[in-house]
Amino acid sequence: MKRLLRILLVPCVILVLMGADNQEARFQSLGGKIMCTCSCTQMLLKCNHVGCPNSDRMIRELRANVQSTSNDQEVLDWFRKTWGVTAVVEPSTHGFELFAWILPPLGLGLGLLLVIFVIRSWKLRTAPIAPADLNLDQQLESLRARAHRETEI
Amino acid sequence: MPLLGSFCLLFALALALYSFVVGIIAAVRKDTAGYRLAETARRAGMASFVAVFLAAGALVYAAMTNDFSVAYIMHHSNIALPTAYKFAALWSGQEGSILFWCLLLSAYGFVLRLRHKVDQRLVAMASVVLAGIQVFFLVLVNFVTNPFGIMNRAVADGNGLNPLLQYPEMVIHPPMLYLGYVGVSVPFAFGLAALIMRYPGEKWIHITRRWTMVAWLFLTCGIALGAHWAYAVLGWGGYWGWDPVENASLLPWLSTTAFLHSVMMQEKRGMMKMWNIWLVFITFMLSILGTMLTRAGLVSSVHAFAQSSIGSWFMGMLLVVFVVCLTFFIRNYDHLRSENQLESLVSRESSFLFNNLVLLAAVFAILTITLFPIFSEWVEGHKIAFGPAFYNTFTIPIALFLVFLMGIGPLLAWRSTSFGSIKRNFKVPAGIALLLGVGRILKMVLENGFHISSWLHIDLARLYAWLAFVLSAFVITTVSSEFIRGGIVWKNKLQTNLLAGMFQLMRRNMRRYGGYVVHFGIALLIIGVAGQAFNQDKEQEMGNGDKLAIGHYLLVGQEYTQDDNANYRSEAALLNVYKDGVFLERMNPELRFYKASGGQPDHKVANHSTLREDLYVIYEGKNPETGHPIIKAFVNPLVNWVWIGVLVVLFGTGLALVPNAAPVTAQVPQTVAVVATMEKQGMQPAGAGK
Numbered sequence: 001m002k003r004l005l006r007i008l009l010v011p012c013v014i015l016v017l018m019g020a021d022n023q024e025a026r027f028q029s030l031g032g033k034i035m036c037t038c039s040c041t042q043m044l045l046k047c048n049h050v051g052c053p054n055s056d057r058m059i060r061e062l063r064a065n066v067q068s069t070s071n072d073q074e075v076l077d078w079f080r081k082t083w084g085v086t087a088v089v090e091p092s093t094h095g096f097e098l099f100a101w102i103l104p105p106l107g108l109g110l111g112l113l114l115v116i117f118v119i120r121s122w123k124l125r126t127a128p129i130a131p132a133d134l135n136l137d138q139q140l141e142s143l144r145a146r147a148h149r150e151t152e153i
Numbered sequence: 154m155p156l157l158g159s160f161c162l163l164f165a166l167a168l169a170l171y172s173f174v175v176g177i178i179a180a181v182r183k184d185t186a187g188y189r190l191a192e193t194a195r196r197a198g199m200a201s202f203v204a205v206f207l208a209a210g211a212l213v214y215a216a217m218t219n220d221f222s223v224a225y226i227m228h229h230s231n232i233a234l235p236t237a238y239k240f241a242a243l244w245s246g247q248e249g250s251i252l253f254w255c256l257l258l259s260a261y262g263f264v265l266r267l268r269h270k271v272d273q274r275l276v277a278m279a280s281v282v283l284a285g286i287q288v289f290f291l292v293l294v295n296f297v298t299n300p301f302g303i304m305n306r307a308v309a310d311g312n313g314l315n316p317l318l319q320y321p322e323m324v325i326h327p328p329m330l331y332l333g334y335v336g337v338s339v340p341f342a343f344g345l346a347a348l349i350m351r352y353p354g355e356k357w358i359h360i361t362r363r364w365t366m367v368a369w370l371f372l373t374c375g376i377a378l379g380a381h382w383a384y385a386v387l388g389w390g391g392y393w394g395w396d397p398v399e400n401a402s403l404l405p406w407l408s409t410t411a412f413l414h415s416v417m418m419q420e421k422r423g424m425m426k427m428w429n430i431w432l433v434f435i436t437f438m439l440s441i442l443g444t445m446l447t448r449a450g451l452v453s454s455v456h457a458f459a460q461s462s463i464g465s466w467f468m469g470m471l472l473v474v475f476v477v478c479l480t481f482f483i484r485n486y487d488h489l490r491s492e493n494q495l496e497s498l499v500s501r502e503s504s505f506l507f508n509n510l511v512l513l514a515a516v517f518a519i520l521t522i523t524l525f526p527i528f529s530e531w532v533e534g535h536k537i538a539f540g541p542a543f544y545n546t547f548t549i550p551i552a553l554f555l556v557f558l559m560g561i562g563p564l565l566a567w568r569s570t571s572f573g574s575i576k577r578n579f580k581v582p583a584g585i586a587l588l589l590g591v592g593r594i595l596k597m598v599l600e601n602g603f604h605i606s607s608w609l610h611i612d613l614a615r616l617y618a619w620l621a622f623v624l625s626a627f628v629i630t631t632v633s634s635e636f637i638r639g640g641i642v643w644k645n646k647l648q649t650n651l652l653a654g655m656f657q658l659m660r661r662n663m664r665r666y667g668g669y670v671v672h673f674g675i676a677l678l679i680i681g682v683a684g685q686a687f688n689q690d691k692e693q694e695m696g697n698g699d700k701l702a703i704g705h706y707l708l709v710g711q712e713y714t715q716d717d718n719a720n721y722r723s724e725a726a727l728l729n730v731y732k733d734g735v736f737l738e739r740m741n742p743e744l745r746f747y748k749a750s751g752g753q754p755d756h757k758v759a760n761h762s763t764l765r766e767d768l769y770v771i772y773e774g775k776n777p778e779t780g781h782p783i784i785k786a787f788v789n790p791l792v793n794w795v796w797i798g799v800l801v802v803l804f805g806t807g808l809a810l811v812p813n814a815a816p817v818t819a820q821v822p823q824t825v826a827v828v829a830t831m832e833k834q835g836m837q838p839a840g841a842g843k
Contacts, residue, residue, distance in 0.1 A: 035540055043542075089540040091525075096532050100525050100539065104547045107517035111510045118506070122424075122495040 027066045030075055033090055034062065037083050058083065155223050155301040158211030162252075162301070165204035165259070166291040169284050172198035176281035191277045195266045198280050201287060202259035209256045212249060212300055216242045221311050224302040225249055231313035233719040233748075237324050238314050244327045245318050247448050247463070248300035253328075254444065255290045257335040262287065265339060271360060278346035279339075286338055289470050297463055316721070316747040316755035322382045330375030330402055334440040336368025337405055340412075341437035344430050348481045351488045358419055358429070363810060365413060370806045372406045377799040388756030388771045390690060390787040392795065393682075395544040400523045401443035404516055408436040411512040414505050421567060422502065423492030427482075428509065430489060434478045439516070441471055446523075497569035504562040511555050518547040549617050553624060556679055559672050560586075560627040563635055582634055586627035593622055614686040621683035628676040632669045660814035667809025671802050678798030684766075684791025692785040694776055695726070704788040706768050707731040711739070713782050721745040723757075726772045726782055730761065737761065742772035742784070766790040 031045035038047070038054045044062065047055040061082070065075045076088050091097035172194045179191035212225070216239040221227040229242045229249065244253040262283045269276040294300070317323075340361040347357035379402065384392035393399060412432040418424045445467035482489075495502055522544055526536035564570075564578040636655050644654030659666040691703045695710040702708075712727040725743040729736065743757035754774070761768040766788055773783040 089542045090546075091537070091539060091543065096529060097537060099528075100522065100537075100543070103521045104514075104518035107521070108510075108514040111514050111517070115506055115510050118428075119495055119498070119503075 023066055026072065027063060030066065030072060031059070031062060033076060033088060034058070034079055035089050043089070054083075154211045154215050154218075154220065155303060158208045158215075159299070159301045161204045161208035161211065162255075162291065162295050162299075165201045165208065165255070166288065166295050168197045168201040168204060169259075169287040169291055172201065173281060173284035173288050176277065176284055180278055180281060191273075194284070195269060195277065195280055198259075198284055198287075199263050199266050201284075201291075202263035205252075205256050205259045205291075208301075209243060209252055212252065213240060213243055216240070219311070221308045222304050223300075224304050225300040227304055227308055227311045229311070229314055231311040234311075234314055234319075235720075237321070238319055241318065241324045241327075242314060244331065245314055245323075246300075248294070248298045248302075250327070250331075250448060251290060251294045251298050251463075252300050253331060254335060255287065255294055257328075257331055258283070258287055258290060258338060261335060261339050265342075272356060275343065275346055275350065275352060275357060275360070278350055279342040282342035282345050283338060286342075293463065293466060297466060313720075313747060316745065316753050317386060319747070319755070320382060320386050322378050322385070326375055326378035326382055328375075329371050329378055333368050333370075333372030333375050333402075334405065334443055336364065336371055337409060337433075337436045337440045339364040339368070340433050344433035345478065345481065348430055348485050348488070351485050355420055355423070358416055361433075362413075362416060362420075365409060365416075366806060366810055369406070369409045369413060370803065370810075372402065372409065373799065373802055373806065376402050376406060377796070377803075381796065384792070385758055385760070386756070388758050390688070390769055390771075390785075390789065391685070392792070395519075395522075395541045397523050398443075398447050400519050401439075401446040404520060405436050405439040405443060407512050407516045407519075408432055408439055411509045411516075412436060415509050418502055418505055424495075424502065425506075426489040427486065430482070431478075432509075434474075435516075438471055438474055439520075441467060441474065445471075499565065499570045499575065501562065501565045501567045501570075504558055504565050508555065508558050508562065511551055511558065515548060515551045515555075518551065519544065522547075552679070553617065553620050556621065556624040556628060556676070559675065560624060560631045563631055563669060563672070578634075582627050582630035585630045586623050589626045590619065590623035593619060612686070618683040618686035621679050625676040625679045625683075628672055632673045632676075635669055636666070659808070663811045663813050664809045667805050667807070667811070670805030670808055672805075674798045674801030674803075674805055676798070677794050677801055681791045681794030681796075681798055684789070684794065687790045688787060690785065690787040692773070692783060694779060694781040695728075695784045696781050701784060701786055703786045704766075704768075705732050706737075706786070706788065707734075708740070708770065708784065708786060710782070710784070719748075721747045721755075724772065724774065724782075725757075726784060728759075728770065728784065730768065740768075740770050742770045744772045744774050762793055764791075764793050767792045 028045065032043055034044040036042050036044050036047035036052065036055045036058065038052050044055060044058055058079075062075070062079075065078055069075055069078075073092065073094075076092065080088050080092070091100040093101065175190050175197070176194035179187045179194055181187075182190065212223075214220075215223045215226045216230050217236070219226075219230070219232050221230075225246055225248050226242065229246045230239055234242075242249065244250045262280065265276060265283065266280050269280075343357045343361040343364070346352070376399075379399065380392040383389075383394070383399075412429060415425050415429055415432060419426055419429050445464055448463060448467075495506075497503070522539055526538045529535065529537040560582065561579070564575070564582075566574065636658070637651070639658040640651050640655030642654070643649075643657040644651050647654065647657060649657075689704055691701060693699075693701050695701060695708070697710050697712065699710045700707055707730070709729045709731070710726065711729050714725050714727070716723045716725070723743050723745040725741055728740045728742070730738055730740050738761060740759035740761065742759040745755045745757060746752040747755060756771050756773075759770045767790075769787040769789055771785050773785050775782055
């Protein structure tokens with residue numbers, strides 16, 4: 001019986017420890033997404049002000065939230081609601097704040113489309129008319145080639 | 154004096170208005186009378202500078218003589234304020250800074266109108282555009298935010314200058330930044346004038362190129378001084394915090410950088426004319442937006458010393474500028490068609506195109522995040538602002554890609570680059586950069602040992618830092634190889650040494666090689682910024698004899714002092730600093746409380762700065778609970794590389810502004826008979842004399 005209990009206990013302990021590790025990782029990860037609100041502009045877990053009025057309390061609240069809630073987004077939303085929207089360094093991924101994530105890459109994407117459009121329009125344009133004096137053009141080309149050879153710039 | 158100042162400002166407005174209205178009439182009438190009218194408009198524009206100069210002089214005089222009957226002086230100066238800061242009072246408040254904008258704008262206008270012979274028609278139209286901008290700012294300074302308002306009661310002393318501004322760099326930083334902001338008005342004026350007139354050719358580009366470079370130089374200098382001020386004064390251990398006002402100065406800098414690159418495509422190949430004209434317009438609008446953010450306080454910022462409600466005026470100005478630009482663009486866009494086509498995606502043109510795309514993407518990303526609090530207030534009813542980490546999510550990858558482009562751009566030829574040429578040119582720089590990158594990893598492994606777990610959970614900031622080192626090394630080797638290869642050609646040609654050869658090479662194309670020096674400086678700056686990934690900081694209470702260990706350093710508290718003078722009272726710490734057990738120096742961080750500002754605190758940072766790292770120490774005051782002094786120390790690696798990089802950038806820009814040396818006159822070789830034939834026909838080979 002004792003042996004059976006031990007056999008059952010070991011996986012339980014492992015599971016609990018794994019959970020603890022997971023909770024600790026979540027705590028560290030979320031702590032890196034929340035700012036201390038004492039105007040020190042530091043991340044919550046990095047705030048090292050002596051006598052900081054907020055960080056100790058916020059860290060306790062974070063730990064409690066991590067224990068009670070499995071959804072990280074809910075934890076961040078709780079901090080937004082309790083400490084103000086500036087407590088979280090990144091915008092949330094829903095609602096109006098989603099635009100803050102979308103707009104910068106969208107700008108880059110639209111710019112890329114514009115560049116492709118410009119390049120296409122240049123490519124589609126007919127080539128410029130060749131100079132009338134082909135002989136002179138060839139001579140100029142040979143001079144350019146020589147200049148290129150001699151300077152190698 | 155306040156009366157004289159007010160009168161001068163009104164007179165300046167009348168002169169600018171005359172210059173604007175009569176300038177337009179003269180542009181419409183194309184007869185002799187029109188020419189005479191244009192001349193009177195030009196002179197009125199020049200006279201407006203004298204009037205604004207006198208007004209600014211009156212305000213400075215009031216500050217110097219402690220004339221606290223002037224409300225502005227009462228709010229921004231006091232008797233005990235040192236003379237240099239009394240002078241700086243001119244731009245330390247909103248009213249004064251708008252007057253300063255007017256002064257600089259009219260000074261630029263004065264020089265532009267003085268040099269009208271460069272192209273009288275184009276300058277006349279550009280002068281009208283500048284006069285229009287002058288009218289806006291003079292209306293503001295006369296009727297909305299007048300610096301000569303009189304106090305309705307007598308006061309013995311003023312409120313004093315904001316303590317954060319009582320720092321030597323603050324006497325230079327705002328003028329530099331404003332010279333940059335205002336400077337972009339000149340290319341804007343020329344660009345709009347050229348578009349309105351359907352001005353043929355690229356002459357406006359040639360005329361404005363130097364103006365744009367000068368504005369860029371001042372912006373660079375202003376931004377760098379601001380960053381240095383933030384580092385030395387604000388006492389948070391960093392130099393760039395993505396503050397909205399910092400961003401406001403960076404935005405026109407980025408778009409001007411894009412313009413300075415793409416303009417080469419227009420000059421050399423007649424391409425990207427529409428793009429360039431819009432870049433000039435956007436840059437000007439961003440400079441107005443920057444002034445609005447700085448002065449109107451639309452978004453919260455550390456620059457809270459200049460907040461007010463003039464934002465609506467600037468919004469109106471921005472709208473008018475946009476409508477005017479769009480109207481003339483729609484009317485005359487056929488004039489801006491490209492003369493050439495892109496021949497290959499692997500070419501200098503293509504690299505400029507991508508450089509412009511990435512720079513404008515950076516502008517868009519920073520602008521969006523900066524203005525997001527305003528948008529969120531409209532939509533959600535409250536301001537949502539984001540921290541530096543969110544900016545970095547977008548800006549670091551963009552910056553790294555730009556550094557990569559900076560490395561490959563100079564190695565690509567105009568029109569098209571062959572695979573062989575790419576291989577030949579890239580081999581050495583890419584090889585050296587990769588070797589340095591691998592060397593850096595090996596050094597880390599040797600120092601810390603190889604732990605598989607640390608490689609699996611590698612910090613993104615450190616990965617970015619590594620990439621920044623590698624790419625910067627790539628840029629530095631690219632630039633060096635360009636100098637060395639060209640220098641060898643000149644060395645052989647002139648039978649001299651390599652350095653003299655490189656000097657000759659540079660003298661013959663100052664703009665190109667000055668630009669390479671700028672790239673070199675940016676690479677140094679990027680290395681410095683990458684050092685932030687390895688910053689350390691620590692804070693603790695320190696009594697006499699207490700120790701604080703950080704990095705290689707040990708700080709030992711020796712003594713704590715207090716002082717009191719007419720301007721401020723202060724608390725300071727004396728700390729002995731040891732590095733690896735050896736005494737280094739005694740540091741003296743200080744905290745001042747300025748009396749005139751109601752005891753507002755201000756840190757005087759103690760900084761031991763080397764090429765490798767800074768030991769940055771601040772005295773944070775006393776713990777109210779224990780009464781013990783609190784010391785905060787940072788070890789910030791490679792910060793000096795940022796400042797050195799900026800100096801190299803400024804030096805490179807200065808070089809690019811110097812005219813090329815006269816071309817060498819050489820005898821025409823007998824074998825190239827065709828050149829002689831061409832000369833007989835009054836022709837010149839392509840590129841001769843440039």
